[in-house]
Amino acid sequence: MKISYENIYFDQSRSLKIESYTDKSQCDIVSWHLHPEYELVFIKSGSGSLQIDSHFENYHDGLLVFLGPNIPHMPFGNSQFKNNIEVVIQFPESFIHEKLSHFPEFKTVLKFIEHSRNGVIFSSEVHKRLSSQFLKFGKQNNTERLINFMNILYQLSVCKDQSVILKTQLSLDIHKHSLERIAKVYQYINDHYNVEIRSESLAKRLGLTPNSFCRMFKTVTNRNFIDFLNEFRIKKAQEYFQHHDISIAEVMYQCGFNDPSYFSKQFKKYTGTSPSKFTKQLLIKQNRIN
Structure with a gap:
């Protein structure tokens, strides 16, 4: 099977990523x-299939999986039912080692875990x-969400009605060493996105030639x-636009770009709109709330 590497982005104002999906927003x-x-x-609710590595089974009347x-x-x-809701909560290893482990x-x-x-x-x-607790996330602020999540985690940790999915070592098509390298690349980007990052420099940090690095990155992601x-x-x-009152030019430089035309082109490529229209839409939303 061909496996892609999902780049999960975490907002700096939150410890978790919590998304809700419906039949209209899958x-x-x-x-x-x-x-x-x-x-x-x-x-x-609803029925579907569970495909995790070599494990396959069908589920009915909803699902709860970790x-x-x-x-x-x-x-x-x-999308079997129009009122169906899927809640996906994701958190990094650092959430465990840098936060939970201190208590x-x-x-x-x-x-x-x-x-x-x-x-x-x-x-x-x-x-x-636990259904009612998951359905609360859509109406909660960040603090309430974190408290609710910890409550859910605790209840899952003490319940006995659970079954392990994979009892043997994972049969990854992607070599573990490549995954570890990609994790290092992601961490480096997260720490240095505001300055110039060259693939040649990252390749050297990982002990690879530039061509080997690009090939490895393409294979995994x-x-x-x-x-x-x-x-x-x-x-x-x-x-930055959502949480800071700063100009488009300042945001451009803060995020590692130095060419306004290229920044605008990339922004539209990944958001579907220009930086100026994006900020105007944010302002309209904020005025409606206020």
Whole structure:
């Protein structure tokens, strides 16, 4: 199977990424993929298929599943019912080591996360019991969402109605060493997106030739490096516009671009609109709220 590497972007104002999907706003990931983040997926109702590495099964009346890092899987959602809701929660390894691990009270939760790295499916009883908590996310602010998520994690950590998905080592088509290298690349981009980043420099950091680096990156992510870097920077630009009152030129430089024409072209490529129109739309939304 051909597996793509999903680049999950985290807003600086949040510790988690929480997305809700319906039949009208479905997830745009449609094929086999993996990512270094943990993932908790809740599907309110309907039937569908669960394809995780070599594991396959059908589900009915909704789904609640937890996945560890770098497990290849297909999307789980279904559009069988118009009022169906899918909630996807993703968090990085750093959320565990830099936040949860500092609190001894989370010992049970940490143990659950470690023991669930190969994936866990929860029973229909657990799904039904926690359903109302997942449906709250759409109406909560960031603080309430974090508290709600921790409550859900704790309840999952103490429940017994769960089954491990993969009992053996993952049969990844992508070599683990390549995944580790991609994780390092992603971290470097996250830390240095505001300055010049050259593929030659990253190749040297990983002990590869430039050609080997580009080939490895394309194989794992199914994208070329420049596209990946530009999209990351544009998402950062969107974040700056949403959370800071600064000019388009300032955002451009803060996100590693130095050519206004190229910045505008890339912004439109990944957002469908120009920086000026994007900021105007934000202003209109803010005025409506106020």
